[in-house]
Amino acid sequence: MFCCPACHARYAWGYLSHQCQACGGPLDFALERVAFPLQAIRARVPEFWRYAEALPVFEQPVTLGESLTPLAPCSIGTTQVLLKCEYSLPTGSYKDRGSALLISYLHALGVQEAVEDSSGNAGASLAAYAARAGLRLKVFCPASASPGKLLQIRLYGAELVPVEGPRPKATEALLEYVARTRAVYASHLWHPLFIEGVKTLAFEIAEQLGWSLPGAVLCPVGAGSILLGLHKGFGELCQVGVLPRLPRLVAVQARHVSPLYQAFVRGDQEVARALDPQPTLAEGIALPVPVRGRALLKAIRESGGAVVAVSEEEIAAGVKQFGQAGFCVEPTSAVVWAGVERLAQQGQLPARGPVVAVLSGHGLKAAQAMSQLVG
Ligand SMILES: [Zn+2]
CATH class of the missing domain: 3.40.50.1100 (Rossmann fold)
Structure with missing residues (x-):
């Protein structure tokens, strides 16, 4: 289900690393088949989960009521x-689309704690879904990120780690933390x-x-x-x-x-x-x-x-x-x-x-x- 486009290594559902173990590259994800039963979709609740035959199945999807956007x-x-x-x-x-899937996946695997780096929006979005799932999240952000986004991260109960310097400094600080603690990296940049x-x-x-x-x-x-x-x-x-x-x-x-x-x-x-x-x-x-x-x-x-x-x-x-x-x-x-x-x-x-x-x-x-x- 997870496949490396560079070295073609494959990983089963449940794989937790954000990257290919063999070559370190980013992974792709593919379902065995997708379908769009158009008539049935039309009758479903107006949220993106209505495309169920083209999405992974979760027993308990983590959702905040993502209605269709205008x-x-x-x-x-x-x-x-x-x-x-x-x-x-x-x-x-828009990050909520990705966060809903990623946090649903981590939740289904029983992950209790994860980390993320973000310029603000992804951190805020993942923090909201982590709160919904009862998952502890630590978010590394540029200290200069918009205060509104940083406020959202704290509001949802995630731990905010402000990092001085441009955006890549937040990633460096996070990778150092992950290497030291082996924390689950819930990366919106890496995770397929x-x-x-x-x-x-x-x-x-x-x-x-x-x-x-x-x-x-x-x-x-x-x-x-x-x-x-x-x-x-x-x-x-x-x-x-x-x-x-x-x-x-x-x-x-x-x-x-x-x-x-x-x-x-x-x-x-x-x-x-x-x-x-x-x-x-x-x-x-x-x-x-x-x-x-x-x-x-x-x-x-x-x-x-x-x-x-x-x-x-x-x-x-x-x-x-x-x-x-x-x-x-x-x-x-x-x-x-x-x-x-x-x-x-x-x-x-x-x-x-x-x-x-x-x-x-x-x-x-x-x-x-x-x-x-x-x-
Ligand atoms: Zn690879």
């Missing part, structure tokens, strides 16, 4: 876009069950479009779990014949930390670490190198997609533009505004099918940064 129309310039409002999930970000949960985003978009294909889907990309989730979810819908092909998957990065963009324009197969990352408003995607770089490049190219990088000015403008359109999103999510504009300027909008942009997190999570932008 797909709301909005004009970006002259482009009509459908916004997938992931901030309406229980902790205010996190992506397994995020793939439901693709199922929802397809169902909300009457089981038809969007022309393109744009999302913010740091580690790339949204994009990889979309690729997996739409891929499974193609595999069983519900959709004819993948939509174009478009990754949007902050220019200040844009290793995927650099690799994509160079035509590379791997993503090299960003040489000189600069501070960015988009804290949720300020990752100098993604864990699954090769898979991201492959997914984007296979879908006929693209990568765009946007400036800090464009991110700030995006926050305001979304606000004026009635959407309160954090700067990390607002990158998609300029992403859509860039595709339109370059004549790269799809000829057919709606353009969907993923709004990953609520603006009030980053209230401090937002107040500086809005004035």
